[in-house]
Amino acid sequence: MLIRSIVADLILMYFPAVLLVSKIFIVYAFGYAVYVIAFNVQLYMIFGIGLFFLGSWFVLWTRYAIPTNKNQERKLITRGNFAIIRHPMYKGWILINIGLALIVMHWSVIVLAFLQTIIYYLILCAEDSENVKLFGDEYRLYQKVVQRSCVILGVFRYFIRKIKKEKIIYMSESEKIYD
Numbered sequence: 001m002l003i004r005s006i007v008a009d010l011i012l013m014y015f016p017a018v019l020l021v022s023k024i025f026i027v028y029a030f031g032y033a034v035y036v037i038a039f040n041v042q043l044y045m046i047f048g049i050g051l052f053f054l055g056s057w058f059v060l061w062t063r064y065a066i067p068t069n070k071n072q073e074r075k076l077i078t079r080g081n082f083a084i085i086r087h088p089m090y091k092g093w094i095l096i097n098i099g100l101a102l103i104v105m106h107w108s109v110i111v112l113a114f115l116q117t118i119i120y121y122l123i124l125c126a127e128d129s130e131n132v133k134l135f136g137d138e139y140r141l142y143q144k145v146v147q148r149s150c151v152i153l154g155v156f157r158y159f160i161r162k163i164k165k166e167k168i169i170y171m172s173e174s175e176k177i178y179d
Contacts, residue, residue: 026097045102045105051096051099052103054151055094055095055098058081059088062089065080065082076142084146085146085154087128090121090127090149094116094121094149097120101114128143
């Protein structure tokens with residue numbers, strides 16, 4: 001547990017560099033994927049394309065759901081894709097990495113995708129502990145209701161909440177009710 005915390009702290013400290021390497025990897029893998037698909041399409045590649053677009057959808061949807069104003073007070077967002085999983089952007093990047101690895105099926109892309117998946121999961125765990133410090137009991141309740149990163153189980157739980165018409169209720173300074 002301590003080692004995972006130390007590694008996650010180091011990753012968060014060098015987060016801009018990790019993002020730059022991720023973007024370079026994705027551009028390289030996407031270019032190679034286009035080349036591979038143009039000459040040889042397999043069933044696993046089609047599955048990889050689906051994962052790539054699902055991950056891209058999560059990343060873009062999350063990008064527009066998060067307020068970009070740095071001076072704005074930080075609030076816990078529990079609507080949209082945040083009602084399905086707690087960390088949709090990281091899950092999106094993980095799906096993009098796995099999708100590109102399936103499309104390209106080259107050892108270097110598979111190794112980089114595996115390493116990036118581990119790094120994103122460690123960041124995800126570190127952000128959970130940071131959010132508990134930042135939001136307190138509100139986030140602990142959110143953790144009980146919403147999955148960390150399992151999309152299928154998150155969608156299943158989301159629709160059960162919708163069918164039962166349950167709302168996630170948080171008690172803080174002002175009572176907040178979120179979908």
